[in-house]
Amino acid sequence: MAIKSRCITSDGKRVMTTEESKRWLKKFDTDKDGRISKEETPPGSRLGLQSADADRNGFIDEDELNNLVDFAQKHLGVKIIHL
Numbered sequence: 341m342a343i344k345s346r347c348i349t350s351d352g353k354r355v356m357t358t359e360e361s362k363r364w365l366k367k368f369d370t371d372k373d374g375r376i377s378k379e380e381t382p383p384g385s386r387l388g389l390q391s392a393d394a395d396r397n398g399f400i401d402e403d404e405l406n407n408l409v410d411f412a413q414k415h416l417g418v419k420i421i422h423l
């Protein structure tokens with residue numbers, strides 16, 4: 341069964357599973373080193389990077405990706421469903 345990756349709720353939010361949202365965020369990792377740097381995020385998302393970067397090393401690594409998923413859910417109009 342194929343799962344629709346882009347459905348929209350009635351209030352206009354994009355719906356993604358946790359896995360989908362991680363895949364989506366990993367697209368920012370343009371040099372594919374497994375972490376997202378400040379340079380790789382669009383200017384509008386810098387705040388998200390700052391709040392997700394728990395150890396303040398300037399990169400979002402695999403563990404901190406969950407924080408970024410949270411941020412996307414709270415501030416970017418994305419609804420994350422946990423399966």
Ligand SMILES: [Ca+2]
Pocket residue numbers: 368369370371372373374375376377380
């Ligand atoms: Ca990177």
Ligand SMILES: [Ca+2]
Pocket residue numbers: 393394395396397398399400401404
């Ligand atoms: Ca970090």
